[in-house]
Amino acid sequence: MAYLLGEKVEDVMCNTTKGVTGLYDYIGDSWCCLFSHPGDYTPVGTTELGEMARLAPQFDSRGTKVIALSCDHLANHQGWIQDVKAATGFDVNFPIIADPGRDTAAQLKMIKMEHRGADTRGLPRTVRAVLIIGPDKKVKASMQYPLSVGVNFFEILRLLDALQVSSAESVHTPVNWVKSQDVIVSPDMPTDAALEKPTFQQGLRIIDLPSRKEYLRITPDPTTAADEEEEAAAEA
Structure with missing residues (x-):
């Protein structure tokens, strides 16, 4: 097994x-x-x-x-x-x-x-x-x-990226996601807490759904911003 x-x-x-x-x-x-x-x-x-x-x-x-x-x-x-x-x-x-x-x-x-x-x-x-x-x-x-x-090792790399971003932040990755694309805020995190989270300050969109439930919340990949900050610091 x-x-x-x-x-x-x-x-x-x-x-x-x-x-x-x-x-x-x-x-x-x-x-x-x-x-x-x-x-x-x-x-x-x-x-x-x-x-x-x-x-x-x-x-x-x-x-x-x-x-x-x-x-x-x-x-x-x-x-x-x-x-x-x-x-x-x-x-x-x-x-x-x-x-x-x-x-x-x-x-x-x-x-x-x-x-x-x-x-x-x-x-x-x-x-x-x-x-x-x-x-x-x-x-x-x-x-x-x-x-x-x-x-398919490209899929393994994609999977690894998804696992690493979800382990570092309270996010999930949507279908066909690749690094730097938008991610989904974890259902375990209340919206109020998500809005206050520093790594989500790039923007958080709540998708308006017929059910009126706020479970599909989209935000930019927080690890991309971290990578850009590291690159900027290295160039400074």
């Missing part, structure tokens, strides 16, 4: 291409994107590693560490990394967990029952999965994909 939202991930010891580390030590006070593959030298996984390598600076700018997991040996990981570079043109500089015995995958709840006996040794394969883990080591988002479908 996969992790539930809000559940704390286990602090597993990871043997990776960058050395041995505890998962908590690796995450530290950062956010983390942990994603898994069914095995090395897989075509979809090769494209995923290359794309994540290309987008790594985007994750870095969001204070997010990246770590992958594949059910194979370190030596195979190193060879696969060379294939990824040849196929995509990008170096994989984030760690890949080696898990030939599936112990780490089992601890991280990344094994599906229907994948048991899937490889030549009769061992189960991991699902193609993504976990977004917060600095508190709790699962903020969890996604699983069929083996035939690659991850």
Whole structure:
């Protein structure tokens, strides 16, 4: 069974291409994107590693560490990394967990029952999965994909932006939201309190609805204003 939202991930010891580390030590006070593959030298996984390598600076700018997991040996990981570079043109500089015995995958709840006996040794394969883990080591988002479908890392970045803005401020994000677009004031915050909140001073619009209920309250993305203030201070 996969992790539930809000559940704390286990602090597993990871043997990776960058050395041995505890998962908590690796995450530290950062956010983390942990994603898994069914095995090395897989075509979809090769494209995923290359794309994540290309987008790594985007994750870095969001204070997010990246770590992958594949059910194979370190030596195979190193060879696969060379294939990824040849196929995509990008170096994989984030760690890949080696898990030939599936112990780490089992601890991280990344094994599906229907994948048991899937490889030549009769061992189960991991699902193609993504976990977004917060600095508190709790699962903020969890996604699983069929083996035939690659991850859309642009959506992962969008999701990460939404999670970070909602964790920093009392806001929710509407359908198809991307960073810098307007957000929705959380239903848990009374309108009077929202009007007094400094981060909502850019403007708060209450949508007039037939029900006459004031539950759809729109405000500019407060993190965009904070980013602009930081840039202005840096230029001063």
